[in-house]
Amino acid sequence: MSEQQHTQAVLLEWIRSQLSGFGDLEDKVLTIPAGQVSLLYIKSVTDGQAISRNIIAPFYEMGHPAAYYSYVADYPGSEEVTDGQRALDLLLSGYACIGREGKLCCFDVLRAEASSIKETITESISQGPSDALGESLAVNLNLVRRRYLSSALKMEFTVIGNVSKTKVAILYDESRVNHQVLAELKEKLDSLKLDILQAAGELEKYISSDKLRIFPKTIVTERPDRVVFNLAEGKVAVLLDTTGYAIVLPSIFNDFFTAMDDKIHLPFVGRFLKLLRILGVAMTLWLPALYIAFTSYNPEIVRVQIALLIGGSRATVPYPSFVEVILMMIMMEFLTEASLRLPRAIGPTATTVGGLILGQAATAAGLIGNIMIILVSVVAISNFLVPLNMMSFSIRVLKYFFVIAAAVLGLVGVVICLVGFTLYLCSQRSFGQPYFRMFALDVLGADQRKKSGGQ
Amino acid sequence: MRSLRGGIIGIILLLVCTVLAGCNFKDIDRRIFVVAIGIDPGKEEGVFKVSLKLAIPQGDVTKIDEKMLILTEESESISEALRRMKSKVEKELDYVHCKTIILGERIAAKDIRHVTDWAVRRRDIQSILNFAVGRPGALEVLQVKPPSERIPSNSLILAMSGQGTESPFISSVYSYQLMRNIYENGIDPILPIIEAQGKEQFLIDKIALLDKSKIKLVFSPNETRLFNLLSRSNLRTNFPAHIGSGMYQYYTESSSSSYRIVTNRDEEPYIRYTIKIRAILEENSTEEMITHHMLKKIGKAGAAELGGAVKALLVKIRDSGMDPLGWGLHYGARHWNNGTEMAEWGRLYPRLNFQVNAQVEVKYSGMIK
Numbered sequence: 067m068s069e070q071q072h073t074q075a076v077l078l079e080w081i082r083s084q085l086s087g088f089g090d091l092e093d094k095v096l097t098i099p100a101g102q103v104s105l106l107y108i109k110s111v112t113d114g115q116a117i118s119r120n121i122i123a124p125f126y127e128m129g130h131p132a133a134y135y136s137y138v139a140d141y142p143g144s145e146e147v148t149d150g151q152r153a154l155d156l157l158l159s160g161y162a163c164i165g166r167e168g169k170l171c172c173f174d175v176l177r178a179e180a181s182s183i184k185e186t187i188t189e190s191i192s193q194g195p196s197d198a199l200g201e202s203l204a205v206n207l208n209l210v211r212r213r214y215l216s217s218a219l220k221m222e223f224t225v226i227g228n229v230s231k232t233k234v235a236i237l238y239d240e241s242r243v244n245h246q247v248l249a250e251l252k253e254k255l256d257s258l259k260l261d262i263l264q265a266a267g268e269l270e271k272y273i274s275s276d277k278l279r280i281f282p283k284t285i286v287t288e289r290p291d292r293v294v295f296n297l298a299e300g301k302v303a304v305l306l307d308t309t310g311y312a313i314v315l316p317s318i319f320n321d322f323f324t325a326m327d328d329k330i331h332l333p334f335v336g337r338f339l340k341l342l343r344i345l346g347v348a349m350t351l352w353l354p355a356l357y358i359a360f361t362s363y364n365p366e367i368v369r370v371q372i373a374l375l376i377g378g379s380r381a382t383v384p385y386p387s388f389v390e391v392i393l394m395m396i397m398m399e400f401l402t403e404a405s406l407r408l409p410r411a412i413g414p415t416a417t418t419v420g421g422l423i424l425g426q427a428a429t430a431a432g433l434i435g436n437i438m439i440i441l442v443s444v445v446a447i448s449n450f451l452v453p454l455n456m457m458s459f460s461i462r463v464l465k466y467f468f469v470i471a472a473a474v475l476g477l478v479g480v481v482i483c484l485v486g487f488t489l490y491l492c493s494q495r496s497f498g499q500p501y502f503r504m505f506a507l508d509v510l511g512a513d514q515r516k517k518s519g520g521q
Numbered sequence: 522m523r524s525l526r527g528g529i530i531g532i533i534l535l536l537v538c539t540v541l542a543g544c545n546f547k548d549i550d551r552r553i554f555v556v557a558i559g560i561d562p563g564k565e566e567g568v569f570k571v572s573l574k575l576a577i578p579q580g581d582v583t584k585i586d587e588k589m590l591i592l593t594e595e596s597e598s599i600s601e602a603l604r605r606m607k608s609k610v611e612k613e614l615d616y617v618h619c620k621t622i623i624l625g626e627r628i629a630a631k632d633i634r635h636v637t638d639w640a641v642r643r644r645d646i647q648s649i650l651n652f653a654v655g656r657p658g659a660l661e662v663l664q665v666k667p668p669s670e671r672i673p674s675n676s677l678i679l680a681m682s683g684q685g686t687e688s689p690f691i692s693s694v695y696s697y698q699l700m701r702n703i704y705e706n707g708i709d710p711i712l713p714i715i716e717a718q719g720k721e722q723f724l725i726d727k728i729a730l731l732d733k734s735k736i737k738l739v740f741s742p743n744e745t746r747l748f749n750l751l752s753r754s755n756l757r758t759n760f761p762a763h764i765g766s767g768m769y770q771y772y773t774e775s776s777s778s779s780y781r782i783v784t785n786r787d788e789e790p791y792i793r794y795t796i797k798i799r800a801i802l803e804e805n806s807t808e809e810m811i812t813h814h815m816l817k818k819i820g821k822a823g824a825a826e827l828g829g830a831v832k833a834l835l836v837k838i839r840d841s842g843m844d845p846l847g848w849g850l851h852y853g854a855r856h857w858n859n860g861t862e863m864a865e866w867g868r869l870y871p872r873l874n875f876q877v878n879a880q881v882e883v884k885y886s887g888m889i890k
Contacts, residue, residue, distance in 0.1 A: 361549040362548050365615065365618070366618060370554065370620065370672065370675075370678065373549065373554060374554065374672055377550055380549055381578060383550065386548050473546075
């Protein structure tokens, strides 16, 4: 008995020494005539109200330390520990340590400061739910659970990051998930060695094997309904604490062009919108490259009227077409980036000034052809038709490959680039799933699922 | 180490690509587009006078201000003339947008094969440009600048391609067709004739028939229209019908023509043409009420008139000995016997008779009264 007490004292002493220098460490001994318990917690990560209500008040009301200790130990979420390191970890993650007669129990009094549920910002849709995932894992799990009332929805928790100790939840529908994918994901998460994990995108980076990839292989989304929709399709969702985004995997190319309101729209409207998106991507990828090809290599492809029009608009431009295109596109990127980073109050000023300079002055000065301005605006607008930001950024970068190819080889270069990227996309796998699977195959898959469900 | 090697290979590949670029990269503002080529005989015998119509792009597109330039050079070879003309302009001459080649009438009356061969052979001149005969000369046609035109030579392009006017008197001939018809047995080439009328107007309403190399016969505008009716479907035009002293004109909403070469042993060979027209009444010189019965009468009268005119045209074609509609090809394809079929056709052709079965159906009186 005394030995046990001794170990507890040593344990507490060790913890105290580890936490020396913590200004907000609270270290108290609660005493009543019948006995005493020691209480240890860090003020900044714990909820003071919960401590006084659930830990301190019952102690004095009960008046019996042994009964009190079993109350504490049996409380949901509590954990008895014998290992100093474990106790330290729990203390840091918002537990209070209660020690009595050689036993040490950690009691969950975490105070999580997180913003309340906000509206979606990056994936807004015109109709449908507008709640976004928040920064608290508990709230996020609540958002998902509420939309997926099935006992098959399983959650597994793990902790990543030696310093940040970020809680990570893996969600999947047991009856639909591809277990190979799940196993691969778990293996990857287990093998991660990092100190700090703060954003979903970061995790996305660590779990994909290809270091030079151009296309995102996993969806990073802020929409709980997208998470739920993908869970039902048999995908795995990874939710992180302290970040408002979830990762959905495996994801194929087509997924990145699906907005959540596609399902809400009438069939023809939905198809039209999807077609519009694909057309937008095609425009933003190819228009600058085609402009170079048409003006500098193959003017015979466009009609003579258009060729003369382009020729006229370029009459005052002093440098080759690809310089013109790259210059304008870089300017446009500056504008996009600047309006993203600038404080809200100054944002419009920058865009107005930039738009004015790009649109008017550059042509008036004869530095840029008129047609180029139209082209750049089409490229800039159509780039943002992609509903998911990750893909939108990929495409933003990708168009420069086409521009360079067109500048070097003309139309042939554009075609080579297109073929090359198609081959590249076909060779890609997202957690073992073919990345460039297209719509037709989706339908086939649905048929097969129906059949196997019927059998 | 591996990534370093990959990077080096990538850089080398990029460098190689820049070497590749050199020869072909030329900005559109360093090119000058040739929109039409005119070829006339030169002052001396056996010399070509080649004229190029160049389109100069305008800086300000909102203003209607057509700028063009015509270069002329004489040489005994067309290629040589074009090379010489390169030194007359500061930009590279670009033929990819050349849409028309005009042959001077004097060239067309002598031999067109040299020019056709050059036009089809040359790599950067498309095979779908329009060939035409220019009257009085190719240069005069090139110099025509209609006031309605914004882009040099656009009026010629629009008229010949049918994108603009849909005149029933214009028929266009692509260079590949011309080439094919020159070297194909059983079909003879035709060429539209463009007449320059002053500096601001041209007229395209005639067709020249060629016997593989030179002009043999020129159709009048009316014959041209009938020829177009036979050679293509849905010709939009009007034809007359006379009943007593009254004159009616009907507009052809749709038209089609087909023929059969009938060679029975016991009768003379003949070609039976069937022309079907659905029409709308367009003009009525009498004050008469147009009834359904009247429409039928007009249709009948129109059919008889049209049939007579077409038959006269067919006889004229036969008597000229040329075959612009490709009857011989048609016959050869159906009587193929590995050698003698075209010779048989040659014997047969002068004896051919024609039957024309014209059906005009006037559907609508044009107004409700």
